[in-house]
Amino acid sequence: MEFLKKSIHMDQIGCEEQTQITLEDDVNIADAKPDVYQVVTQQGHIELEEVRASDGHVHVKGVLHFKVLYLADEETHHPACMEGELAFEEQILMGSVSGTDQVQAQAILEDLSVGMINSRKLSVQALLQIRLFTERMKQLDVAVGLDGTEQIEVKKKDLQALDLIVAKKDILRVKKDLLLPGGMPNIFALLWKSCQIREMTFRVLDGKLQATGELSLFFFYEEESETKKAVWYETTVPVSVAIECQGVREGMLEQIGCSIGHLEIEAKADEDGEERVILLDLVLDLDIRIYEETNLSMIEDLYGVAKQADVVRGKGQYRRLLVKNTAKTRVSDQFSISPGMPQIQQICGSFGEVFVQEIKKQSDGVLVKGTVNVQILYESAEEEVPCGCLKGELVFEE
Template sequence: MELNTFSLHREIIKGRARTQVTFDEDYNLPDYKPDFSALIMSQGRIRIEETKVTKGHVSIKGNLKFEILYRAEQVELGVSSLEGVVSFQETLAVDEAQEFDSAQVSCELEDLSINVTNSRKLGVRALLDLSAVVSEFATEEFPEEMEGGQNMEVLNRSVNCLHLKAEGKDQCRIHEEIDLPANKPNINEILWKQVQIQGIQARPANGKIQVQGEVSVSMLYIGEPEARLEWHETSIPVSLSLEVPESDQDYICYVKADVQEWNVQSQEDLEGEPRVISLDGILKVEYRLYEEQKRQMLGDLYALDKTLIPQREAVTVEHLLMKNESRCKVNDTLTLEQGQKEILQICSCFGNVQLDHTEIQEDGILAEGAVHVQILYFTKEDQAPLDAVEGMLPFSYKIEVPQITPDCRFELNTGIELLSVMMKSGSMMEIQSVADFNVIVFKPEEIERIKTVEETPADMEEIQRMPGMTGLRIKSGDTLWKIAKENHTTIAEIKRTNQLPDEPLPEGTTILLLKQVR
């Protein structure tokens, strides 16, 4: 006899680690840049350069790229900008990690504080939240049927299994060219830009994964021929395709996607004038493709003419509880602090979702955090034409997940779907935003798997001692399989002798059992 099996490819989480990385660095102004007078706005982005898994450790190399917009009295318009990079290397301890394991690394910029130390030096302070999830991808065999067995009774059971059809990392280049509106002057120099991809959605198709979203672009530049500050803001849809041969439109797709760095430059149009904005970025994508399968698995077996001893082991499988994309409105008002210059015109409003806490609750997942917004605006003062304000919009949102339990595992991605600002007065603004929550929830189930079946001759002395005919009253929890196996008969024979319907049997029913010998 031989066990026929079916294969199940799945991800096994081996360990997690999390740490915080702090920066406290001095950054000297390059010689070609004008002196600092005051800081207007700063922004930062984390870029992971290398991830390496070794025994017991995950090593991560990356850098923090920061940009500042500042007042500079030596230049004509009184505004300049600066970019800088601070590198980091961190090692996380994950005892279960092995050399060929996979690691999902995420790094969130929790806080960025840039201060002017003197006219030629900056103090850069940042707090990074660095986490790693170490996993391995394994193909396991589960018993489906017994081949070559004669006179054998078999009990199959239906199990729901989540089969990992494909997983991987890929990247797509985003290249867009944006024409300036006719009422905007030509571009002499780009001083400041903010680029963000919003509303990412991924859909599986035959042989590919389709990724769609919207890129929001804001740019401050010096116009020509009249040297003055100009602002342009626009949004453009993007649609990308990842080649994944295993993909099928019926699969379940879960994607993490982000652009770590954008390159924004001015180019000449067909008439030779600098009126085109060239936008380039690399969208890095991590994807998983799942298929929910309902399989018949061998649960138990016995024979009347021999003894079969199944060797079992406990194993945990997962099935998909829910994949959901939900949205939460986060609105609030923002008031300028005392001493800040009043608003003449709003240039841009950018933001990101910062998650502080997630928790499994009854029928859902509680997500708490804030939407961090940055607003750049023109003032009424010629000596300081630009200023900025930052704010935090707190939220507490429950993602509905019916039947979720504390032992469930989930992955949650957040993003900004919509962000807008409206002036209510020269010192007050109304912020409206919509936060995205993309969650996938896995429910574990522990089952017993038959690894092998040992066959030995039947114990005829034991069989002879068993009565040939037995009367039995059905008790709570009794099944025909249990009764037939314990009394050396078959389900078919019990039904034939007693003219029984299908299970469940009413409690208290009396049945007659006839021992079967082959």
């Protein structure tokens, strides 16, 4: 007599470790760049180049890419931009990891500050959070029936579980040429550029995933004129892409992480030779998990009618979907200009980065707490200091 089995697949976190890395260095302004009069704002992103496990620890190597918007120490104090990078290499203790484990890594830039040492040198300080974890794919075999002629009575129990169908990493590439509107001046030099994922949703179809969303783009540039006045342009780019994904069907459940992995924004000439085209080349990193809800009638117990039947039981874990929900929350507050900062003439662009600090299960739902770090780039009312940046933190709880 043999058991008839049904297999359920799932993903499990093996071991996990989280640590913070502090970076600090002095950076010289390139000779081709003007002297610094005042730092306006800064932004950065982390690129992990190598994650290698050995017994008891993980070797992490990467680069912090940063750029700084500042006012030039010249007669007009016009905006200028410089870029740089800080390399880092760390050995992180991770007790139960071995050299054969595949370790996943996630890096978050928690804080970045740039100070002025002198007109040709800046101080860069950054706080990085690195999360390391191993992931194991498990198969749970569940007895659902008997194949044989012996007289056996069985007691069954309904089991509702999630079966992991697809677990993979992929990329979504967005490459577009954006033409400036007719009323905007030609581009002489791009000073500041920002791309944020405004919204991205995924839907499982037969043999593919449908990604639909919107990117928010902001450009701050010097116009092509004698005055080299700084102007800005903001736009949105719709995204609608089908991603091949074998083995999936419509109605399956998706859990997909999406983040910007590579970003290039450059100005180029149009058909008339004028710098009016902005080239966007964006790569989104996707962490794809596709599940299917499976209903089983499993054998919970049995006994032999004609003779003794010995039962051998084993323990197993499985995933079950309790609720699937998407929620939004509105966060608002007021910020004031600090003493010594130029007054606001007009807001150019606003940018926010969300940091989730706590996720807590409650009897009536899930409590999510965190902050939104906000930067507001604005045109100044003072001719001597043409622009400024207002920064603040919004706290949310939903």
